[in-house]
Amino acid sequence: AQTVTQSQPEMSVQEAETVTLSCTYDTSESDYYLFWYKQPPSRQMILVIRQEAYKQQNATENRFSVNFQKAAKSFSLKISDSQLGDAAMYFCALSGGYQKVTFGIGTKLQVIP
Amino acid sequence: GAVVSQHPSRVICKSGTSVKIECRSLDFQATTMFWYRQFPKQSLMLMATSNEGSKATYEQGVEKDKFLINHASLTLSTLTVTSAHPEDSSFYICSAADRGIRNEQFFGPGTRLTVL
Numbered sequence: 001a002q003t004v005t006q007s008q009p010e011m012s013v014q015e016a017e018t019v020t021l022s023c024t025y026d027t028s029e030s031d032y033y034l035f036w037y038k039q040p041p042s043r044q045m046i047l048v049i050r051q052e053a054y055k056q057q058n059a060t061e062n063r064f065s066v067n068f069q070k071a072a073k074s075f076s077l078k079i080s081d082s083q084l085g086d087a088a089m090y091f092c093a094l095s096g097g098y099q100k101v102t103f104g105i106g107t108k109l110q111v112i113p
Numbered sequence: 114g115a116v117v118s119q120h121p122s123r124v125i126c127k128s129g130t131s132v133k134i135e136c137r138s139l140d141f142q143a144t145t146m147f148w149y150r151q152f153p154k155q156s157l158m159l160m161a162t163s164n165e166g167s168k169a170t171y172e173q174g175v176e177k178d179k180f181l182i183n184h185a186s187l188t189l190s191t192l193t194v195t196s197a198h199p200e201d202s203s204f205y206i207c208s209a210a211d212r213g214i215r216n217e218q219f220f221g222p223g224t225r226l227t228v229l
Contacts, residue, residue, distance in 0.1 A: 033217075043204060045157075045220035091156060099145060099210050101218060103156045 002027040004094050006104035013082045014112050020067075021077045021107050023092030034068065035093040035101070036077045038086075048090070051075065079109075087111045115141050117209050119221035126197055127229055134192045134224045136207030142187035143209035147218060148180075151204045163190045197228040 003026045013019035025034065036048040051059045051068050058066050063083075067076045079086055092104040116139040126132050136146055144165050149157040161171045161182050169182035179201075181193040190209075194201055204225050208218040 035217075037220075042222070043151075043206075044222045045206065045208075047217070050217065095218075099147075099218065100159065100162065101147070101208075102159075105156045 002029070002032075002094050002096055002102045004092050004102050004104040006092050006107050008107045009105075010108045010110065012110040012112055013079070015082055015084060017082055018078060018080045019082055019109065021079075021090050021092075021109070023075045023077070023104060025073050025075060025092070025094045027073075027094060027096055029096040031096075033095045034066075034075045035095065036064070036066070036075075037091045037093055037103075038088045039091060039106070040088040045091075049077065082111050084111050084113060115209070115211050115219040117143075117207065117219045117221040119207055119224050121224060122222060123225045123227075125227045125229065128198055129196055131193055131195045132197055132226060134194075134205055134207075134226075136190045136192070136209065136221050138188045138209040138211075138219070141209075141211045141219075143190075143211065144187065145210040146184055146190040147208045147210070148182060148190075148192050149206045149208070151206060151223075153204075157206060160192075194226065197226070199228045202226055202228045 005024045032053045034051045038046045049061045063080045065078045089106045091106045095101045118137045120135045146163040148160045151157050160175045161169045163169045163182050163184040165184045171177045184190040206223045207221045
């Protein structure tokens with residue numbers, strides 16, 4: 001079984017500032033993938049960033065980066081230079097060998113102008 | 114990028130009727146599609162995994178006779194909610210896995226089902 005835990009139901013950040021969303025996970029798989037998805041009010045799920053567990057280097061996508069700590073089973077998302085459009089629900093997700101994805105309960109991010 | 118569509122985007126039906134939701138991968142072939150259900154302010158809960166040409170695999174607690182899934186081609190999967198009841202009202206999301214991009218799923222825009 002695999003689990004994903006997001007302990008921050010809500011977070012807020014000032015526009016242009018940096019915010020970090022936390023995520024921990026557990027899996028028995030040796031090969032797995034981690035994701036952060038964004039769900040804006042439209043409810044369309046949008047992939048923000050992905051990390052292959054076998055890669056030590058942290059993934060980055062423009063203003064989004066992760067801190068992947070494999071031993072600690074931690075996968076946090078850092079959003080730099082926050083923009084109003086970043087306001088959304090953010091889901092941490094884990095995919096094991098059969099592509100089955102387990103989602104965390106989500107963190108609602110508010111961006112304050 | 115890979116695009117997944119869902120139809121309809123919104124449906125209202127009477128209790129006791131059946132509703133079919135279509136999920137299509139528009140520009141890639143999806144050997145596997147997934148159906149999720151999302152209640153307000155909650156996360157996505159996997160209902161079933163649909164493989165082209167074979168029976169769907171349902172998650173524990175999901176009634177396979179109530180939620181019929183068909184994956185007849187590499188670009189189309191359908192979810193039929195049979196004899197719908199108000200408690201089936203929810204947001205249903207499908208996703209499709211591109212066999213060329215391991216472990217990445219592409220999500221449809223979702224279908225809001227309201228059962229009166």
